[in-house]
Amino acid sequence: MNDERQRIDSEPREKRLSGPSIRVTAKCADATTSLSRVKEVMRLIATASDSGLWPSDDEWLQGLPAWFTGPFQGRTIEQVLQDDSLWDYGSWLDTMRQRGWRWWGASCHETYWSVLLLREEDVYSIEPLVYLARQSGASSLEVTENSVDAP
Numbered sequence: 001m002n003d004e005r006q007r008i009d010s011e012p013r014e015k016r017l018s019g020p021s022i023r024v025t026a027k028c029a030d031a032t033t034s035l036s037r038v039k040e041v042m043r044l045i046a047t048a049s050d051s052g053l054w055p056s057d058d059e060w061l062q063g064l065p066a067w068f069t070g071p072f073q074g075r076t077i078e079q080v081l082q083d084d085s086l087w088d089y090g091s092w093l094d095t096m097r098q099r100g101w102r103w104w105g106a107s108c109h110e111t112y113w114s115v116l117l118l119r120e121e122d123v124y125s126i127e128p129l130v131y132l133a134r135q136s137g138a139s140s141l142e143v144t145e146n147s148v149d150a151p
Contacts, residue, residue, distance in 0.1 A: 002050035004102045008039050017104055020119040021146045022126055026138035027112045035106060035113040037136035038129075041068055042103055045096050054097055057090055068135055087131050100124025119145070 028034040044063055048054050061069055072089035080086045100121030107114050115129075126143055133141055 002046060004046040004050065005043060007105060008042050008046060008103050010105070017116060017118060021104065022101055022117040022119055022124070023114060023144045023146065024117065024126065024129060024133065025112055025114045025142045025144075026133045026136075027140045028137045029111070029139070030137060031108050031111055031113045034133070034137035035108045035115075037065075037067070038113075038115070038132055039106075040065055041132055041136075046103065049097070057093060060093055061089075068132070071135060085131070085134065087128070092128050092131065095125045095128045098125075099128065101126070 026034060041064060055063065069089070072087070072092075075086060075088070077088060080088050080091075101117040101119050101124050104116045104118045106116070117126075117129075130141055130143065
């Protein structure tokens with residue numbers, strides 16, 4: 001099992017980072033379920049990223065949970081272009097493949113969860129995770145970038 005997958009599967013707690021990081025905090029009615037859903041998808045992403053064998057879009061469609069892939073079905077490019085919160089399925093997958101960050105740790109509370117990400121690239125994309133969080137039940141999100149995580 002790869003390091004990122006181990007961190008996703010570890011007890012829901014954050015671990016301190018000494019390098020550049022990104023923190024995503026999501027408020028939701030059921031934080032436990034929301035974070036569990038995010039982890040469900042991120043386990044698959046981490047496994048594929050580590051293997052170097054990125055599945056085809058059709059293979060992803062079979063492997064990703066229906067609660068996540070369902071909203072992509074029937075969505076037009078025009079809808080995506082008109083609404084910044086929507087994603088095209090293929091674009092979401094491509095961006096997750098080259099996201100520029102890795103999962104470091106998470107904590108879950110009654111009405112919110114927080115994820116700490118290790119920023120690996122100067123150019124990174126957090127929006128696919130924001131979209132995943134919203135699909136998982138987050139009602140609002142806050143993204144904070146840190147050069148070095150504070151103690």
